[in-house]
Amino acid sequence: MLTLRNFQKSYGDRPIITIPDWQLPPGIHWLKGPNGAGKTTLFRSIAGLLPHEGTSKLNNLDSKRDAVAYRMRINYAEAEPTFPPLLTAHEIIRWVADAKQAPAGQVEALIAAFDISAYMHTPVSTYSSGMLKKTSLIVAFLGKPNLILLDEPLVTLDIAATQTVAQLIESTHKQGVSFLLSSHQAMETAQLPIDSVWQVEGGKVVVSGER
Numbered sequence: 001m002l003t004l005r006n007f008q009k010s011y012g013d014r015p016i017i018t019i020p021d022w023q024l025p026p027g028i029h030w031l032k033g034p035n036g037a038g039k040t041t042l043f044r045s046i047a048g049l050l051p052h053e054g055t056s057k058l059n060n061l062d063s064k065r066d067a068v069a070y071r072m073r074i075n076y077a078e079a080e081p082t083f084p085p086l087l088t089a090h091e092i093i094r095w096v097a098d099a100k101q102a103p104a105g106q107v108e109a110l111i112a113a114f115d116i117s118a119y120m121h122t123p124v125s126t127y128s129s130g131m132l133k134k135t136s137l138i139v140a141f142l143g144k145p146n147l148i149l150l151d152e153p154l155v156t157l158d159i160a161a162t163q164t165v166a167q168l169i170e171s172t173h174k175q176g177v178s179f180l181l182s183s184h185q186a187m188e189t190a191q192l193p194i195d196s197v198w199q200v201e202g203g204k205v206v207v208s209g210e211r
């Protein structure tokens, strides 16, 4: 499903992560690693937001050759989302829904699932961290992605929202969507069926048997 070859991301002349060959099959996958290991750098690179060496392919779509089509199929929620402060959640969600060609009814279903209608017409500058997180998670489920990258999806969420995320991941996965998640928390708290666990360490990605 996702294939990285001869991948390297550096900041200046400092290599952060080097991946000669990584094939991620369909499923729900957990990316672990200590602070500063390079998880966010890898997510942003796979999402097409950071330039890097080598190739990243989603099925037959190459992130550089087929940039727009590739980005239509990969969604990403940042660990600490930021948005233009004067925009409302509703405006952000509608804008991304149009860009990602969201199916009819998807926006309304996600707004209801995360219960954001009470504040979605006020500027995001007034939001708490949990309200911002819910907005970014809704954005990450919009459209018809093949792969959704969620960086620390459970951080700052209350119990109800944590359950919503877990249910959405499961139901979206049943429709054929794969997930790559990072979390410092044990994924057992969200009761997610994890297919594989990967560890970022020493600038490399290695398979890890430990959950």
Ligand SMILES: Nc1ncnc2c1ncn2[C@@H]1O[C@H](COP(=O)(O)OP(=O)(O)OP(=O)(O)O)[C@@H](O)[C@H]1O
Binding pocket: 011, 016, 033, 034, 035, 036, 037, 038, 039, 040, 041, 042, 079
């Ligand atoms: N824009 C940048 N310019 C230079 N160095 C950066 C930049 N962003 C990140 N780094 C460095 O790259 C390394 C990896 O950072 P990254 O944010 O990818 O780690 P992480 O695994 O996501 O960490 P955490 O678990 O703390 O979120 C760190 O040493 C960090 O200082």
